Amino acid sequence: MSLKGQAYIVGAYEHPTRHAVDKSLSQLHVEVALGALADAGLSIEDVDGYFCAGDVAGWDAPGVGPTSVVEYLGLKLRHLDTTESWGSAYINHVEHAARAIAAGKCRVALITQAGRPRAEKMSPELAHRLQAQTAPESQFELPYGPIVTNMYGMCAMRHMYEHGTTSEQLAWIKVAASHHAQHNPNAVLQNVVTVDEVLNSPVVATPLHRLDCCVISDGGGAVVLAHPDVAKSLNKPLVTPIGAGFTVKHLNGGYFDILASGGVQTGAEAFAQADVRPADIQYASLYDSFTITVLIQLENLGFCPPGQGGRFVADGGLISGVGKLPFNTDGGGLCNSHPGNRGGMTKIIEAVRQLRNEAHPAVQVPSCGLALVHGTGGQLGARHGSATLILEREE
Amino acid sequence: MSNRIPAAPQPWPETEIFWKAANEDKLLLQRCPATGKAFFYPRTYSPFTGASPCEWFQASGRGVIYSFSILPRAQPPYCIAYVTLEEGPKILTNIVTPDYESLKIGQSVQVIFVESTDGQKVPMFEPS
Numbered sequence: 419m420s421l422k423g424q425a426y427i428v429g430a431y432e433h434p435t436r437h438a439v440d441k442s443l444s445q446l447h448v449e450v451a452l453g454a455l456a457d458a459g460l461s462i463e464d465v466d467g468y469f470c471a472g473d474v475a476g477w478d479a480p481g482v483g484p485t486s487v488v489e490y491l492g493l494k495l496r497h498l499d500t501t502e503s504w505g506s507a508y509i510n511h512v513e514h515a516a517r518a519i520a521a522g523k524c525r526v527a528l529i530t531q532a533g534r535p536r537a538e539k540m541s542p543e544l545a546h547r548l549q550a551q552t553a554p555e556s557q558f559e560l561p562y563g564p565i566v567t568n569m570y571g572m573c574a575m576r577h578m579y580e581h582g583t584t585s586e587q588l589a590w591i592k593v594a595a596s597h598h599a600q601h602n603p604n605a606v607l608q609n610v611v612t613v614d615e616v617l618n619s620p621v622v623a624t625p626l627h628r629l630d631c632c633v634i635s636d637g638g639g640a641v642v643l644a645h646p647d648v649a650k651s652l653n654k655p656l657v658t659p660i661g662a663g664f665t666v667k668h669l670n671g672g673y674f675d676i677l678a679s680g681g682v683q684t685g686a687e688a689f690a691q692a693d694v695r696p697a698d699i700q701y702a703s704l705y706d707s708f709t710i711t712v713l714i715q716l717e718n719l720g721f722c723p724p725g726q727g728g729r730f731v732a733d734g735g736l737i738s739g740v741g742k743l744p745f746n747t748d749g750g751g752l753c754n755s756h757p758g759n760r761g762g763m764t765k766i767i768e769a770v771r772q773l774r775n776e777a778h779p780a781v782q783v784p785s786c787g788l789a790l791v792h793g794t795g796g797q798l799g800a801r802h803g804s805a806t807l808i809l810e811r812e813e
Numbered sequence: 814m815s816n817r818i819p820a821a822p823q824p825w826p827e828t829e830i831f832w833k834a835a836n837e838d839k840l841l842l843q844r845c846p847a848t849g850k851a852f853f854y855p856r857t858y859s860p861f862t863g864a865s866p867c868e869w870f871q872a873s874g875r876g877v878i879y880s881f882s883i884l885p886r887a888q889p890p891y892c893i894a895y896v897t898l899e900e901g902p903k904i905l906t907n908i909v910t911p912d913y914e915s916l917k918i919g920q921s922v923q924v925i926f927v928e929s930t931d932g933q934k935v936p937m938f939e940p941s
Contacts (some may be wrong), residue, residue, distance in 0.1 A: 551823070554825075554854070554856060557822035557823050557824060557825070557828065558822070558853075558904075558905065560820055560822070561819035561821070561822050561929055561935045562819060562893055562906055562907045562935075563817065563820075563884070563887075563891055564893055564905065565884070567882075567884070569882075569893070570882075571882025571883075572880040572881060572893065572895060573880070574882075575880045575881060575882055576880040576918065579880070579919075620886065621885055621886075622886070623882045623884050624882050624885065625882075669903070670860065671850070671852030671853065671861060671902060672851075672853040672902020672903045673852075673901065673902060673903070674903065676880060676895070799895075
């Protein structure tokens with residue numbers, strides 16, 4: 419069933435905090451929920467469908483997390499969906515919410531995401547290790563010290579080997595993000611950086627430099643989807659999902675290509691559903707845990723042929739107003755925020771801003787009517803959930 | 814320069830054979846009984862077909878580096894890698910060498926066994 423017009427994103431809100439020492443995790447979830455509902459012109463009583471992932475408080479205690487946050491928010495539900503795929507989960511939730519609304523399971527769907535790793539002094543490495551102890555692969559991986567940066571380092575190393583990609587080309591991705599972040603007063607990194615500054619930052623895991631990495635930040639965000647009857651009663655531009663795809667890419671018994679993420683499948687599926695092509699996309703929110711993540715996703719989604727990502731991003735290819743594909747105009751995870759080490763929600767929110775013509779004027783894409791959101795949750799060079807979403811502004 | 818001591822793996826009943834063999838300096842793999850294809854990591858049911866039992870066999874221990882990344886600021890520095898084994902599957906591991914600068918993708922490597930924090934040996938690789 420086509421997604422188009424089945425449901426609309428009517429509310430979006432990004433929490434302004436980047437260091438939430440004074441707020442609990444559940445408080446962040448309620449603040450983003452209320453923010454998105456206020457943006458929509460709705461209230462908490464209107465919500466009958468709720469979507470959350472592994473970032474809610476108590477998730478690691480069986481049976482506790484989702485029901486606790488529903489109680490804390492005071493929701494009266496007809497539908498609950500807790501699909502977890504790390505940072506990509508929320509992008510997948512938008513599709514789930516639209517389909518739940520179309521199936522009559524709910525009329526107003528709320529999706530929240532929040533995290534405070536900076537306040538908790540929780541590195542992504544430590545978070546990964548705490549969660550991974552009981553996973554069946556852990557005994558065959560943890561002895562070797564996989565700590566996120568070196569797993570993405572292997573992706574970059576292989577891309578350089580197969581395609582001749584350079585550190586300079588990767589650096590252009592950070593440069594583009596920084597050009598956008600200078601206009602975002604909430605961004606963690608607001609200074610424009612140069613290719614040389616990226617290359618001169620310390621090597622954290624060969625061949626990646628510190629400035630190839632995203633920031634570690636607190637915060638979060640929420641979006642609200644509504645049934646067409648509700649959406650058309652509200653005073654907001656009509657933004658609808660028109661295509662979506664989701665998969666889990668894994669190591670397949672030891673036979674895999676670390677340059678082919680789940681985006682190969684989810685991009686093809688989303689574009690086919692939406693009946694549009696990569697060249698039609700006017701703005702892209704691309705998961706940017708590292709610069710290499712963006713490069714590989716661009717190729718996997720079909721924005722350029724395999725191996726051509728380096729040329730695509732060089733010389734400002736991703737800078738709004740300069741390049742052919744404006745990306746992450748809020749500064750992305752590379753400069754703005756990567757709340758709770760999960761970047762999917764902020765990706766949706768910036769795409770909605772673009773489609774509503776509400777992005778910062780310096781980065782707003784003129785007459786933006788078609789946007790893509792893509793997330794890689796987990797690890798690009800190992801197992802991850804990939805989610806693609808194509809959004810359209812309905813006139 | 815001393816090498817990094819790997820964290821001890823936590824074996825499960827279905828993988829005890831693998832770790833026992835590692836303590837005897839043997840790298841074991843399993844084969845899918847339906848397709849004959851070798852796979853890694855070890856488990857009771859084939860990741861390709863769900864078939865069992867999956868026969869254990871000793872791998873040659875030879876492979877080539879598929880990709881790697883060095884953490885230069887770790888104490889001591891270490892190199893994580895995927896090695897493509899001669900039998901087909903790729904394996905996450907460390908490359909042990911006094912000369913990280915010389916490592917290259919496509920380079921031939923040979924398995925070695927390194928004691929972890931509790932004495933259990935784990936397979937690693939060195940240039941051959």
